[in-house]
Amino acid sequence: MPRVIVDVMPKPEILDPQGKAVHGALPRLGFNAVTDVRQGKRFELEVDSADEATLAEVHQLAETLLSNPVIEDYSVRVDA
Amino acid sequence: MPRVIVDVMPKPEILDPQGKAVHGALPRLGFNAVTDVRQGKRFELEVDSADEATLAEVHQLAETLLSNPVIEDYSVRVDA
Secondary structure (H helix, E strand, C coil): CCEEEEEEEECCCCCCHHHHHHHHHCHHHCCCCEEEEEEEEEEEEEECCCCHHHHHHHHHHHHHHHCCCCCEEEEEEEEC | CCEEEEEEEECCCCCCHHHHHHHHHCHHHCCCCEEEEEEEEEEEEEECCCCHHHHHHHHHHHHHHHCCCCCEEEEEEEEC
């Protein structure tokens, strides 16, 4: 069955406390190669078929249930 | 600056309560095209360069800090 991936990330201008917390822990653990960390959510949706109507429904779902459009951006893609 | 994406998802055999909660809400909201939902985490890591040493460090970081290998799988890819 086809799978649709919805990625939800905080908007760039929005403070990302989870990302900051991870980023702050890196030097203590000896990790120095990463200069910034942002954390979001990933949804894997199984669908019967990845046709236009289904993708339209996924976009609406992403906008209303999976993300908060005031503070988050989302992207939708079909997983081959 | 190059960006490395780390996706962390619950292992298939592990119960995913968040995914189940989202899936359970879909019919009430009129969404019928989605047959299953799994929810995980997405990390966007900014790095100075996406060379081999950095990617090795990101794998170690993903294994030790960003995921729980007992219940989660992770994947690492360079975001073009």
